[in-house]
Amino acid sequence: MAWNEPGGNDKDPWGGGGGNRNGGGPPDLDEILRKLQRKLGGLFGGRSGAGGGEPGKFPWALIAIVAAVLYGLLGFYQVDANESAVVLRLGKYHSTEASGLHWNPPLIDSVTKVNMTEVRTERTTGQMLTEDANIVDIILQVQWYIDDAEAYVLRVADPLKSLQEATDSALRHVVGSESLDGVISKSRGKVANDTQERLQEYLDMYQTGIQINVVNLTEAKAPPEVQDAFDDVTKAREDEVRLQNEAQAYANEVIPVARGRAQRIKEEAEAYKTKVVELAHGETVRFEKLLQEYQRAPEVTRERLYLDTVQTVMSNTSKVMVDVEGGNNMMYLPLDKLAQGGADSAIQRKHVSPAVIEEVSDRVMERIRTEVSNNRRNRGTVR
Structure with missing residues (x-):
C-alpha cells in the first residue's frame, strides 16, 4: 500500500512522521538533503537524531567520496x-x-x-689533429634512437650531453689515427664507420640506452689558411688518377692488338714452315723419281730437264735472246711486244684468236729446238 493512499496513515518514507508540512504536496528538497546528510553523518561517526543533525556542520564525507573518485580517475x-x-x-x-x-x-x-621510434640527429663540429700532425675541420652528423627506455631515463643524468661528449671523443680518436689525406678524401667512409663503432661502444659502456643508426661525415677540409694549397694537391691527385685511367685505357687498346698481331705472325710462320717442309718433301720425292728415270734413259731425261728449265725461265721473262752455237747472229724475241701486238691486232681485226698466238709461240720453240739439235749434231761431226 502506498504511503499516500487511504489507510496508509500518511506515512512518509523519508521518516518525517505523520504528514507533509506542505499540506500533501511533494516533499521538500531541502528536507531530503538534510535527512541524507544525517544518515551519512551517522555512517561516518556523526550524530543524528529525530530533530536532525547539528546545523552548519561541513559535509566532509561527501568531499571524501568525490576526492576518491577524482583520485581514481587521475x-x-x-x-x-x-x-x-x-x-x-x-x-x-x-x-x-x-x-x-x-x-x-x-x-x-x-x-x-x-x-622509442623517433630518429634524432646530433651535429658535431670542430678542428681536430690528424696522425700526420695536420689540422682538419670536420662536421659530423649522428642519427640515433632510444633502444632502452629504462637506461635512457635512469642510468645517466643527461643522455644528450653524454652522447655529445662520447661522439667528440670517438671522432677525435679515429681522426687522430688517420692522415689528413685519408680524412679528407681517401678514407672518409672508413672514418665514419670506425667512429660509429667506437661511439656505440662508449654508449653501451655508459648504459645510455641509445642506439646509433648511422654516422655521416658531411664535411672534412683543411683550415681556411691552407685551403688553397690543399686544393692544388687535390687537383694534382685528380690529374694523376685521370692520367692513370688514360694510360690504362691505352694499354687496354694496344695490348690486344699487339697480341693479335703476334699471334698472326706466329701462325704465318707456322704456315710458312709447313709449306717449306712440304715443298722440300715434294722436291725430294720428285728428285728420287727423276733419278730413277735418269738411270733408265739418261739422254731423254737430260733433254727433258733442259727443256723444262728453259720453259720455266722463258715463262718468267718478257724478253728472250737466243745465242745459236756456231753462228754469228743472236736472235732477239720481245715476247711482251709480240703478245701485246698480237692482242692489239686481235682486238682491231677481231679475227686473230689466242690459239693463233699460241701456235706462233710453239713454232718459235720448235725452231729453237731444231737449231739446238743441229748445232749439237754438227759439233759431234766435227769431233
Whole structure:
C-alpha cells in the first residue's frame, strides 16, 4: 500500500512522521538533503537524531567520496604505440609499460613517457689533429634512437650531453689515427664507420640506452689558411688518377692488338714452315723419281730437264735472246711486244684468236729446238 493512499496513515518514507508540512504536496528538497546528510553523518561517526543533525556542520564525507573518485580517475594514462612508459614508485624503478591504457596511483607513482621510434640527429663540429700532425675541420652528423627506455631515463643524468661528449671523443680518436689525406678524401667512409663503432661502444659502456643508426661525415677540409694549397694537391691527385685511367685505357687498346698481331705472325710462320717442309718433301720425292728415270734413259731425261728449265725461265721473262752455237747472229724475241701486238691486232681485226698466238709461240720453240739439235749434231761431226 502506498504511503499516500487511504489507510496508509500518511506515512512518509523519508521518516518525517505523520504528514507533509506542505499540506500533501511533494516533499521538500531541502528536507531530503538534510535527512541524507544525517544518515551519512551517522555512517561516518556523526550524530543524528529525530530533530536532525547539528546545523552548519561541513559535509566532509561527501568531499571524501568525490576526492576518491577524482583520485581514481587521475591515475589513468595512455601510452602510444611508439612510446614506452617508465614507472617510478616512490622514486624507485617499478616497471616499464608498453603501449595501451594503464593506471597508477597518483602522487605515489611517476610516469615518464619516451618515444622509442623517433630518429634524432646530433651535429658535431670542430678542428681536430690528424696522425700526420695536420689540422682538419670536420662536421659530423649522428642519427640515433632510444633502444632502452629504462637506461635512457635512469642510468645517466643527461643522455644528450653524454652522447655529445662520447661522439667528440670517438671522432677525435679515429681522426687522430688517420692522415689528413685519408680524412679528407681517401678514407672518409672508413672514418665514419670506425667512429660509429667506437661511439656505440662508449654508449653501451655508459648504459645510455641509445642506439646509433648511422654516422655521416658531411664535411672534412683543411683550415681556411691552407685551403688553397690543399686544393692544388687535390687537383694534382685528380690529374694523376685521370692520367692513370688514360694510360690504362691505352694499354687496354694496344695490348690486344699487339697480341693479335703476334699471334698472326706466329701462325704465318707456322704456315710458312709447313709449306717449306712440304715443298722440300715434294722436291725430294720428285728428285728420287727423276733419278730413277735418269738411270733408265739418261739422254731423254737430260733433254727433258733442259727443256723444262728453259720453259720455266722463258715463262718468267718478257724478253728472250737466243745465242745459236756456231753462228754469228743472236736472235732477239720481245715476247711482251709480240703478245701485246698480237692482242692489239686481235682486238682491231677481231679475227686473230689466242690459239693463233699460241701456235706462233710453239713454232718459235720448235725452231729453237731444231737449231739446238743441229748445232749439237754438227759439233759431234766435227769431233
